[in-house]
Amino acid sequence: DKILLDIMKKDAIIMHPLPRVDEIAPEVDADPRAAYFRQARNGLYIRMALLKMVLLG
Numbered sequence: 001d002k003i004l005l006d007i008m009k010k011d012a013i014i015m016h017p018l019p020r021v022d023e024i025a026p027e028v029d030a031d032p033r034a035a036y037f038r039q040a041r042n043g044l045y046i047r048m049a050l051l052k053m054v055l056l057g
Helices: 002-007 026-030 036-056
Strands: none
16 A cells, blocks of 8 residues: 555545455555545535435425
């Protein structure tokens, strides 16, 4: 993963649906291009909004 990070563009975004076990090294978490935790957090809010729309109209 370190080699891939070195050759990636500086403005690249690393996304993953999680869990990332055995797919992305934990060291990648510290890279500012890693967006998968933010992606998961935003997904939570989207699911909450969808549930509210479905249940309450």
